[in-house]
Amino acid sequence: MRSPTLPAASDSVVEATVLPRLIRLGPNLCVAAFTLMKLLPARFMLDRAEQRGELAPDTTVLETSSGTFALGLAMVCRLRGYPLVIVGDPAIDPALRRRLGELGARVEICTEPSPRGGFQQARLDRLEELRAVYPNHYVPGQYDNPDNPNAYAAVAEQIAETIGAVDCLVGPVGSGGSTGGTAAFLRLPQPHMRLIGVDTSPSAIFGQTDGPRIVRGLGNSLVPPNVSHAAYDEVHWTGPAEVVRATRELHARHALYMGPTSGASFLVARWYAERNPDAQVVAFLPDEGHRYQDSVYRDEWLAERGLLDGPAATVPRTVTDPGDAVGGWARMEWRRRSLDDALRGAAARPGPVPVPVPAPVSVSVSGEQ
Numbered sequence: 001m002r003s004p005t006l007p008a009a010s011d012s013v014v015e016a017t018v019l020p021r022l023i024r025l026g027p028n029l030c031v032a033a034f035t036l037m038k039l040l041p042a043r044f045m046l047d048r049a050e051q052r053g054e055l056a057p058d059t060t061v062l063e064t065s066s067g068t069f070a071l072g073l074a075m076v077c078r079l080r081g082y083p084l085v086i087v088g089d090p091a092i093d094p095a096l097r098r099r100l101g102e103l104g105a106r107v108e109i110c111t112e113p114s115p116r117g118g119f120q121q122a123r124l125d126r127l128e129e130l131r132a133v134y135p136n137h138y139v140p141g142q143y144d145n146p147d148n149p150n151a152y153a154a155v156a157e158q159i160a161e162t163i164g165a166v167d168c169l170v171g172p173v174g175s176g177g178s179t180g181g182t183a184a185f186l187r188l189p190q191p192h193m194r195l196i197g198v199d200t201s202p203s204a205i206f207g208q209t210d211g212p213r214i215v216r217g218l219g220n221s222l223v224p225p226n227v228s229h230a231a232y233d234e235v236h237w238t239g240p241a242e243v244v245r246a247t248r249e250l251h252a253r254h255a256l257y258m259g260p261t262s263g264a265s266f267l268v269a270r271w272y273a274e275r276n277p278d279a280q281v282v283a284f285l286p287d288e289g290h291r292y293q294d295s296v297y298r299d300e301w302l303a304e305r306g307l308l309d310g311p312a313a314t315v316p317r318t319v320t321d322p323g324d325a326v327g328g329w330a331r332m333e334w335r336r337r338s339l340d341d342a343l344r345g346a347a348a349r350p351g352p353v354p355v356p357v358p359a360p361v362s363v364s365v366s367g368e369q
Contacts, residue, residue: 012079014043019154020285022162025254029273029281030163031266032155033256037286038142041177042072044151045140046080057081060134064123066091067217068287069142069175074103085134087126089119091216096291118210118221142175143224149181156185159282168194168276170269171284172218172261173205176227178284183231194233194279196272197334198264201237206334207322207343214240214305216295217261217286223339232334238264239328240305241312246270247289247296257289260296267329271315321346 010016018040020032034040049055061077063070066088077084084105092100092109100107108130114121131137142148159166159182166186171179183195202211203219206229210221218238247263250256258266262285269283295301302308316331322343325332334342 014039014075014079018043019158022159023254023256026270026273028277028279029269029283031256031269031283031285032159033258033262033285035288036068036072036075037178037284038067038069039072039075040154041142041148041151042069042076042140045142045145045147046073046076046082048147049138049140054138055082056136058083058136060085060137062127062130062134062137062139063087063142064120064127065142066119066123067096070100070105070107071096071103073140074100074105077105078103085130087123087130089113089123091119093291120221142177142226143222144226146226148175148177148226149184149228152178152181153185156182160186160189163280163282165190165280166193166282167279168196168269168272168281169284170196170265170272170281171198172265172286173197173199173227173232174217174220174261175224178286180226180228180231182284184228195231196234196236196268197232198236198238198261198268200239200243200264201326201330203237206235206237206332207339207346208237208326209323214307215243215260215264216292217259218243218264229334229339229342230336233336234331235322235334236264236268236316236329236331237322237325238267239313241307241310242267242329244296244302244307245312247292250285251289251297256285258285259287259289259292261286262289263296268316 017035020034022030022032024030060083062085063073064087070086074084086105086107088107089110097107110122110126113119169183173179179197187193199205200213200215200218202208204210204223205220205227213219243260243264246267247260250258250263250266265283269281273281299308313329316329319325319330319332
């Protein structure tokens, strides 16, 4: 007979790991450390699609991803019996591709980037072609499906019940779901809570021209519609040297073996917490570091890229134009403006002309209401 003091066993690994562990790293700094953050929206999107009648046992799930959202979908689809096709690009490392295959997913790799929008646009184009190949399909569409940010209501509730009032939330911005969604719910009782988005450069998300990036998991070639720019009070672009050192320090000092997006978030959150000792700060750590054993956690890989002993900033420089943030660690007061308003404000100031920004690309969602 089970002791009444012990929690019940979870029905699956998804249910057991979908929410983060909340860990205090300092007097005013807590982290929400996920095993796999994208597992939460993957489960929630399929839950909602099932409730709307958009998924039947023979429905094929189609999605574009070269990272953890693909893995989250593969886990949920395997346990629920849905066929899954993932459209990715060469950023899918062999270990992740093997895991996806073992979970029953079919993986298609786009080998050539689109002239505009890079590999992410090429993946979206291929996804559209696959709709005709699989007439009975469902596309979760992490970039523009409102179920993505809505999934994080559960995290906001967990944070509010465990930590209480939060003055500042910090997290990396990719699809826009985690930071924007969580902040929207936390701000219902606390409208003045500060939200800091973390990106890297060059990245289109907050107004830069896209380009090659060293740090995986940060940055985007397109502007996902789920990114609610007007939700952010401040934006930081973190350089690879700073991200790598913060990631390694997170493990060496706090025994948190996380990926580089987590290191970037920790870097910015610690900086803000140290300068605002009366503010309760929470930082998102999106995934664990096992995928990065041969990169971020291997000295030879870092040395080949000049990241082991090269200069790394200890504080960000402040800019007023996203174009000036390219390279190293920089921050900009975003002030809850739309992307267009922020760039117009930058253009109105003396200085360099702002870089052109790709327009947001809408990704249609099969059956979305």
